[in-house]
Amino acid sequence: MSENQARQPLEIVVFPMLSDNYGFLIHDPASNATAVVDPAEAEPVLAACKAKNWTLTHILNTHHHGDHVGGNLALKAKTGCRIIGPAYDRDRIPGIDVTVDEASGADFGSRHAQIFFVPGHTRGHIAYWFAEDHALFCGDTLFALGCGRLFEGTPAQMWSSLLKLRALPDETRVYCAHEYTQSNARFALTAEPENEALAAQTEKVAAARAAGRFTIPSTLKIEKACNPFLRADQPALRRRFGGPGMKDADVLGAIRAAKDRF
């Protein structure tokens, strides 16, 4: 393909798994490669591939939790796909073939995804960013109007992870791994009741869910304006959750703790 010829965009399919997980198929028409991000189970992935007449060639894992890697071994046995996952967690990703980190990035078909090391939810969590396609696959780190629980990391780690993602362009589509948006919105409204963009987004989310539509992907434009976990350095949130001399990461930790109790 010549340099000035536009690339064929990646085709991305969203499908539900388990009770509230999403799987994502990523298809690269230039190479015919197809990846699934975080297969909780095998059957829905195979069905989604079949519906598009695509053959699974890769698994991209963000972290080791069972609802993200549960389908790895069955899919590898069925398709011979290559499993890509975080180098830091190589011992906890079933069937891993290729370990990646921020320095290596991840090769997929004709594409190269940038990797962000985003610990906090787990100690080895990574996110995949396809810059040309404005697509971010962030697992359980950033959610639409929320963020992941701190199972293995500190608020300081999560805040620095969220800042890496917040630095990406507004048009970035946020493919997070769970449909938690409506319950996240309920908490977010208590955290920042004066945020008009959040109130408007909450209405949109309610309408989407009432119509049976997915709320994923979100965009970073929406999340920067509405998501309290990306806004821990905003004065209103600092006033409500922080105190004098508190670091932004401490405010983030206080918001996360309030959400845990919510």
Ligand code: ZN
């Ligand atoms: Zn998780």
Ligand code: FE
């Ligand atoms: Fe999860």
